[in-house]
Amino acid sequence: MQVPVAKPTTVVDSRGTMCPGPITDLFRAFRNSSIGDVIELWATDPAAKPDVQTWAKRSGNEVLAIIDENGYTKIQVRIVKKGTAR
């Protein structure tokens, strides 16, 4: 468990949804984000932790913090990489 290190630009509440809900919601926020934004995803799905970390690694973005709250998890992702339209 870590302490929050950044003030989120966007909070995405995916609590109650199961895979692929949290990643789909995160991706939607990512598409509307700018470089430097911090997206904070709230999830109850236990798969969200490993899946978001994998997503970040794969997409070249950065997980800043994983915070366990009572009954859900907050995952902060800093957007450092966005592709350009091809």
Add this chain to the structure above:
Amino acid sequence: MQTLARQTPELETSPHLDKRNKLVIVCSKGSLDMAYPPLMLATTGAAMGMEVHLYFTFWGINMLRKKTVESLKISPVGNPAMPMPNILGMIPGMTRLATRMMRKSMDKMKMPTIQEMIKTAHDSGVHFHACSPSMQMMNLTKDDLIPEVDDIIGATTYLDLASEDAITLFI
């Protein structure tokens, strides 16, 4: 093929990871339970920056038909995983019952409907291909299909898609 160029523009592929970055799934089943897995994987793959293709063949076409996409069913017959003796599945109304049960539990999980998942997948850049002989077998034209369908292709195009460095699955 023009549609092949469409891919989620926001995500670059990650060549440094040296992993396959393309997902090609054959969707061959027209039942409600078998409609979810390809769409879940496709949506996730697109979110990971993969180029994703769904190839619908045989009863999988029912997932693309305007007439049937809203009424996919799950049958207890021949499905030993269902919580009832298999023989009871033969009784009229059991398919409707099993379908209602599944829809209810998916709804409770806040799982989107198949139509919603198709829309999300399409918005994320997933390609939808319908298999040409299956269309003919079911006497369908492109007008019978939902607008998310990119094109009608044959086995050659599918094999060409799959023969690049892709993850391929048959569901």
